[in-house]
Amino acid sequence: MPRLSPPSLRDLALPLGLGALATVEALSVRPEGMGPAIAVAWGASLGLIFRRRWTLVVGTLAGAVLLLPYVGPELSDLTSPALIVWLAGFSLGRHLPDLRGLPVMVLFLVAVFGPPAVDAGELPGIDDLLWVGTLLLSPYAVGVAVRSFDDRHDRLTERAEQLVAAQEDVRQQAVAAERARIARELHDVLAHSVSAMVVQASAAEDLVRTDPDRAAQVLREVSSVGRNALAETGRLLHLIRDSDDELGLAPGAGLARLPELVDGFRRSGLQVDLAPHIPLGLPPGLDLSAYRIVQEALTNALRHGADGTVQVRVADGPAALDICVENPTGPGGTAGSGLGLVGVTERVAVFGGQLEHGPTGDGRYLLHATLPLPEARR
Incomplete structure (x- = not known):
């Protein structure tokens, strides 16, 4: 079983604040059934601490505050139950995919109009349904909108990261291609230098008996070309790449x-x-x-x-x-x-x-x- 991480401070702050507010309000108003009302409010509030992890369960249980008329206080007597239900509705819209939280919001509407309908023996009017439905569904709609925005932002961020990775791949391929091209050109330079050294060494061998001074000058040129060839070889060792191109004996540009x-x-x-x-x-x-x-x-x-x-x-x-x-x-x-x-x-x-x-x-x-x-x- 994976270890569950403790809730973060932001997950704790709002539900605990709502529980404290419900307690203060109940102690101030002192409605009938104040004790059960405070217990129900705290139970719903504490459950919402886990609204990101078990959204459907705790969001549904938070609707228990709508049943307060069964234990004494009327919903119109207290404000804190509405705030708890709003947080639950927002969480259902924000953290559940698609519209899976909508049936729970319908259940909340039934809970609001259930006690009055049972006690008074009459059904609520259309104006009551519209008014209460707007109050309950607005936080849910805001949660759905926030989730849609965040999902779109995540998709755009992922696409941007993919584009950056693709651009880096193209850059790396360009670097590799350019190094291969430089390697081929340095191959040309090196082949030309070695070819020149061979020709000059052969000429010095012919001149060593007939014109020693000229032979010494040619050998100095061979030494100079050899040093340049060694320098080019050092660079080539860092850049050499496999190539099927034929090497020329002299570079074509300069x-x-x-x-x-x-x-x-x-x-x-x-x-x-x-x-x-x-x-x-x-x-x-x-x-x-x-x-x-x-x-x-x-x-x-x-x-x-x-x-x-x-x-x-x-x-x-x-x-x-x-x-x-x-x-x-x-x-x-x-x-x-x-x-x-x-x-x-x-x-x-x-x-x-x-x-x-x-x-x-x-x-x-x-x-x-x-x-x-x-x-x-x-």
Whole structure:
């Protein structure tokens, strides 16, 4: 058997207050049969402490206060019985599903008109039925309305939680897809670096006897490419994913192709102002990721931005590569699914960089990414 938890303070307060009120009122009015009346009121009140747990039982038993005329006091002499019945009616409407408490409310009506009909030998008039029915059924109707509102609120809350969970699933899938894409690109970079090392090492082997100085220079280039390849391998180990795509021997994109990328967006109707200085000679993985970041920023500007010029600046500082893309925002702001920014965030995180994005306060949207440069470039 499950252990029953004790009633809460809010479950205790109202019934105990009604019992105390009934006692004070009975002692003040002193009707005939005052003692039984107080006992009946307290019995009904104490039962309502469990109105959330055993609603139908205690709600029905609370109607015993309507039988007070059988033990002495008339219902019109006391007010507290009506308050007890109102709490019972509200509980029947609030805590019972559907309209299962309605028969109990009909039973309350019968209890109200039973003693007068028996004593006077006449049936109540239609005006009496309407008046008493309104008084008894109003709390019940309020309880039903509150329950319907709470049920709807619970359904909306559950749906909102489901939507949040679904959105998180989509975001996680986008992160996984973007990491897989980055992994494939880093595969390309790594394969290109290793291929270059093999070719340069073979050339150094041929030059070691005929031109030692040139062979030493080639070996230094092999060492530099090898260090870059090790750095890319470290990043790749955190991102590697299974893929059925064939790996190429050289990456197909980089900042050298940035003017070509910008021209493509201009043909699509986007006004782009590209800063003339474009850093070249970056490590392949960094170069490719910088290109992809600018590509995603221009895509967002085309889809969600307003008419106006998009400013694109890529500059290499003493320790980091700065990428700034600023565009006018549309009437609703730069809003979308946010999955593109998830990809940009992943690319920046791979290189230990920083990303800032959002409205600037003057009707524009700024994406600013900072990617640390390797020691060899500083």
